Amino acid sequence: xxxxxxxxxxxxxxxxxxxxxxxxxxxxxxxxxxxxxxxxxxxxxxxxxxxxxxxxxxxxxxxxxxxxxxxxxxxxxxxxxxxxxxxxxxxxxxxxxxxxxxxxxxxxxxxxxxxxxxxxxxxxxxxxxxxxxxxxxxxxxxxxxxxxxxxxxxxxxxxxxxxxxxxxxxxxxxxxxxxxxxxxxxxxxxxxxxxxxxxxxxxxxxxxxxxxxxxxxxxxxxxxxxxxxxxxxxxxxxxxxxxxxxxxxxxxxxxxxxxxxxxxxxxxxxxxxxxxxxxxxxxxxxxxxxxxxxxxxxxxxxxxxxxxxxxxxxxxxxxxxxxxxxxxxxxxxxxxxxxxxxxxxxxxxxxxxxxxxxxxxxxxxxxxxxxxxxxxxxxxxxxxxxxxxxxxxxxxxxxxxxxxxxxxxxxxxxxxxxxxxxxxxxxxxxxxxxxxxxxxxxxxxxxxxxxxx
Numbered sequence: 001x002x003x004x005x006x007x008x009x010x011x012x013x014x015x016x017x018x019x020x021x022x023x024x025x026x027x028x029x030x031x032x033x034x035x036x037x038x039x040x041x042x043x044x045x046x047x048x049x050x051x052x053x054x055x056x057x058x059x060x061x062x063x064x065x066x067x068x069x070x071x072x073x074x075x076x077x078x079x080x081x082x083x084x085x086x087x088x089x090x091x092x093x094x095x096x097x098x099x100x101x102x103x104x105x106x107x108x109x110x111x112x113x114x115x116x117x118x119x120x121x122x123x124x125x126x127x128x129x130x131x132x133x134x135x136x137x138x139x140x141x142x143x144x145x146x147x148x149x150x151x152x153x154x155x156x157x158x159x160x161x162x163x164x165x166x167x168x169x170x171x172x173x174x175x176x177x178x179x180x181x182x183x184x185x186x187x188x189x190x191x192x193x194x195x196x197x198x199x200x201x202x203x204x205x206x207x208x209x210x211x212x213x214x215x216x217x218x219x220x221x222x223x224x225x226x227x228x229x230x231x232x233x234x235x236x237x238x239x240x241x242x243x244x245x246x247x248x249x250x251x252x253x254x255x256x257x258x259x260x261x262x263x264x265x266x267x268x269x270x271x272x273x274x275x276x277x278x279x280x281x282x283x284x285x286x287x288x289x290x291x292x293x294x295x296x297x298x299x300x301x302x303x304x305x306x307x308x309x310x311x312x313x314x315x316x317x318x319x320x321x322x323x324x325x326x327x328x329x330x331x332x333x334x335x336x337x338x339x340x341x342x343x344x345x346x347x348x349x350x351x352x353x354x355x356x357x358x359x360x361x362x363x364x365x366x367x368x369x370x371x372x373x374x375x376x377x378x379x380x381x382x383x384x385x386x387x388x389x390x391x392x393x394x395x396x397x398x399x400x401x402x403x404x405x406x407x408x409x410x411x412x413x414x415x416x417x418x419x420x421x422x423x424x425x426x427x428x429x430x431x432x433x434x435x436x437x438x439x440x441x442x443x444x445x446x447x448x449x450x451x452x453x
Contacts, residue, residue: 021361022316022317022318022357022360022361022362023318023357023358023359023360023361024359024360024361024406025359026355026356026357026358026359028395028398030355030388030391030392031387031388031391031392032388034060034061034391035061035387035391037060061387061391062391062394062398063387063390063391063394063434067385067387067390067434067435069394069431069432069434073394074432076401077397077401077428077429077431077432078432080400080401080403080428081116081425081428081429084403084421084424084425084428085425087415087421088109088415088421088422088425091414091415091421092109092415095413095415095416096413097139098139098141099413100135100136100139100140100141100153100154101144101148101149101150101153102147102148102149102153102154102157102417102418102441103148103149103197103367103416103417103418103419103441104412104413104416104417104418104419105136105413105416106132106135106136106154107132107133107136107153107154107157108416108417108418108422108423109132109415109416109417109422110129110130110132110133110136110154110157110161111129111157111417111426111440111441112417112422112425112426112440113125113126113128113129113132114126114129114157114160114161115426115429115430115440116425116429117129117164118436119429119430119432119433119436126161126164126165129157129161130161130162130165133154133157133158133161133162136153136154136157136158137154137155137158137174140154140155140177144198145181145184145185145192145202145203146196146197146198146199146201146202146203146205146206147202147203147205147206147209147441148196148197148202148205148418148441149197149198149202150198150202150203151177151178151181152178152181152202152203152206153206153441155174155175155177155178155206156174156178156206156209156210158170158171158174159171159172159174159175159178159210159214159218160209160210160213160214162174163213163214171214175210175218175219178206178207178210179219179223181203182203182223182226182227185200185203185227185230186226186227186229186230188230193252193253193254194231194234194235194252194269195252195254195259195263195264195265195268195269196262196263196264196268196269196272196442197263197264198254198264199254200227200230200231200234201231201268201269201272201273203227204224204227204228204231204272204278205272205441205442205444207219207223207224207227208224208272208275208277208278208444209444211224211277212277212444221279224277224278224279225279228273228278228279228280231269231272231273232250232273232280232284232288234252235249235250235251235252235269235288235292236249236250236288238251238252238253239251244295247291247295248291248292248295248296249287249288249291249292250266250269250270250273250288250289250292251266251292252265252266252269257309257311258309258310258311259308259309259322260296260299260306260307260308260309260310260322260327261306261308261317261319261320261321261322261323261326261327262320262321262325262326262327262329262330262442263320263321263322263326263367264321264322265308265309265322265326266292266296267296267306267326267327267329267330268326268330268442270289270292270293270296270330270333270334271329271330271333271442273285273289274289274330274333274334274336274337275333275444277444285337285338286338290334290338293330293331293334293343296327296330297331297342297346300327300346301315303315303353304324304346304349304350304352304353305317305318305323305324305350305353305357306323306324306327306350308322308323317368318353318354318357318358318360318373319360319362319367319368319369319372319373320366320367320368320372320373320375320376320439321367321368322368324350324351324353324354324376325350325354325358325372325373325375325376327350328347328350328351328354328376328379328380329376329379329439329442329443331343331344331346331347331350332344332347332379332380332383335347335383336383344383344384347380347383348380350376351376351377351380351389351392354373354376354377355377355392358370358373358374358396359373359396359399359406360373360408361406361407361408361409362408362409362411363408363409363410363411363419363420364399364400364403364408364420364421364423364424365411365416365417365418365419365420365421365423365424366417366418366419366423366426366427366439366440367418367419367423368419369408369411369419369423369424370396370399370400370424371396371400371423371424371426371427371428372418372423372427372439373396374392374393374396374397374400374427375393375427375430375437375439377389377390377392377393377396378390378393378430378431378434378437378439379438379439379443381393381434382435382437390434393431393434394431396427397427397428397431400424400427400428401428403421403424417440417441418441423440426440
């Protein structure tokens, strides 16, 4: 069978070597073992006794019964955040001055400081975010239109920062410019894709972000509906062309590949269409989005992971951009919308894959790194309140506390939000307030979630 051996079988036979190449072995005991050993820090801490930080392989829980992070672990994270921020700011002196994106550029740094303001209520962070917002708004290039990689990101973040600073004229100016991009988005003759990084779903996120952060009605319902309709019609058209209308009513592609994951694929698009703020009607959700999600579900590997594209049979990538860490968000949202246990079950199986294979050699970032994978656990904890997932998130944070010590590859933009250090800081800061955390530039926060730690 040598020459005709399938790629999937080849992977199965060489799976351990492949996993070792892409990820470190997980050195942490899972939740059940740690829980049975009791809290790692509770007794000594409550008695006021000093003790060293726990080793990475020490059994125990970094949170109390109510889910609050214990003081010792909180202090370690706060110290590391301060250290990484200093390194990041120094490194940014040599960063690309023209990259204003949220993904790898200055808007991502503005988002990080906005996040730090959210979890600490320290006005200094908000003013630092403003510094970076001003920088991005001077350098809009008009080439792309999404939140993560285009002008929609700087404009949306700028509107929010100015709103929080009560600079309403500047905030409204950003909103007006953002809405002026809409003609490009909904044009039927446009070759714009529908995915999150460069396409319509990424612009839709920017609109929903404003309504979440500033208030309902900031972007009118008709503007949102127009973008949603364009995404749905595009999916229906490709599905008909590919003769998959019955099996997958909404089909999408990018660069002629039918990607599955969150960044370029169907998981990210379906996730956005299921957002309550997108106001997709129930019939469309049930008749078009749901069967399309089920079509993607049936493409998963036996491991519980998902292919990068419908034509790819190789079980390799465990990233937010490609694989289970991105698809899990779609599955959780499907469970919220359709109330069917199969979606939650699949999400839990994704979590197991991420726990086993998610400490990536590619680094600590969000798109394809440990921090992005750790967010899947925080999101599942929100949904289930099962402390197993909070524990897993904390252990991935513990890995990030040793930033740079594992011999990971250095990303092209080592200080950026989605590839580098800023993303790890964002994840660590959310561990401090796990009950209000959210995946940056993907999950939409409920209103009034600011709190002081």
